[in-house]
Amino acid sequence: MSGISPLRAVGVSRQYGDKLVVNNATLTLHPGEITALLGVSGAGKSTLLRLLAGLEPLTSGEIRLGDNLLSSKAIQIPAEDRHIGLIFQDFALFPHLNAIDNVGFGLSRKQKSDRKQIALEWLDRLGLSHRAEAFPHQLSGGEQQRVSIARALAAKPVAILMDEPFSGLDVTLKSEVRRIALDAVASAGIPALLVSHDASEAMRDADRIAVMKHGRILQEDTPEALYMHPGTLSVARALGPLQSIRRDLLPEAWRSALPEAETYCVRPEAIRLSPDGEASFKVVRSQRTSTLIELKLESETGAVFSAVAMGPHKPVAGNEIRATLSPEFAFILPDDDS
The missing domain is CATH 3.40.50.300 (P-loop containing nucleotide triphosphate hydrolases)
Incomplete structure (x- = not known):
């Protein structure tokens, strides 16, 4: 000004x-x-x-x-x-x-x-x-x-x-x-x-x-x-929740959507629930926190992912659901924790 x-x-x-x-x-x-x-x-x-x-x-x-x-x-x-x-x-x-x-x-x-x-x-x-x-x-x-x-x-x-x-x-x-x-x-x-x-x-x-x-x-x-x-x-x-996932632990259908790397940093919103999703998961935990539903999902590779969802229906623990990947929320980042 x-x-x-x-x-x-x-x-x-x-x-x-x-x-x-x-x-x-x-x-x-x-x-x-x-x-x-x-x-x-x-x-x-x-x-x-x-x-x-x-x-x-x-x-x-x-x-x-x-x-x-x-x-x-x-x-x-x-x-x-x-x-x-x-x-x-x-x-x-x-x-x-x-x-x-x-x-x-x-x-x-x-x-x-x-x-x-x-x-x-x-x-x-x-x-x-x-x-x-x-x-x-x-x-x-x-x-x-x-x-x-x-x-x-x-x-x-x-x-x-x-x-x-x-x-x-x-x-x-x-x-x-x-x-x-x-x-x-x-x-x-x-x-x-x-x-x-x-x-x-x-x-x-x-x-x-x-x-x-x-x-x-x-x-x-x-x-x-x-x-x-x-x-x-x-x-x-x-800036927010993040988990590190090795490429070999990603659902195979998702790997082609990401550039080659050994490890990815994935935000919960990278995983979107969809009946037409490319990958299948088992719901490990499901908890509503007002607007969002926080989820723990186990993939076919055995890896457990954090995810979030919205809507009136909370997924039930133990059920199978399908999800798709939003690659914009999966990053390849240098570790600067020193």
Whole structure:
């Protein structure tokens, strides 16, 4: 977006003693886009966020906002001078201030009437104008998190960084709160980072995803591109269920649909139930999980496959069914687990 700069980490590393927690990571956060940083606990996600925020110094590399240098080994602009909004799992609201005053807290340079107006506008955008006078202890967890996000955005930050912001919320409210909050973040038109360990959350909420492991960013792209074209086994596993199957354990009728390889990485949706399917299976296990039916199927080769199905009728364990292969969900990938 015109006038708004990207936030970039260029070859950044952070070392504690002899442990390299962030290892030569490069990532660009683009204006108007939410980028999810996805990885398991200990991958280095939160440390990279703290480096971008200026909460920790770099061991090497650079962080820039547009052409402006924020961090290097020699230079460290303090976090309070970066004007970057931060949202964490704990809401960090002031207990003695009501919602409107919590949102207006970062607007101290403005007139009191202007602070109130801006704070109320942001509360309204996050569906909380009717709770403006409520104190934090009177708000639900989801309401507190929306107040926290309104406070961060009201200050007009140059970027916003969110570290697992919805993980502490009740599951019944999480979806609605997340959508309202992230719509507000996206509408601000600034670079945004969402740290997550939840692949489905990252796929649903982000414009782009960067997969991180052992301090390194393995691959970064749109959710669709990463899911359909993972570059490595670790990237594919980070985005959803996957199993490795040797070629000789595939049903013989399927082998011609795939390029020659010793082993394939197969997603559950690669196996589609069909009365006209080329291969026969025995249902080992069948379990409905709301929308989807999760299946374990034993092939004529003796291999057990994971599969998913939809519909009103759940296959019965012990029955014979037929299935066809969607080769788009079977990958040949290098193992990068080192």
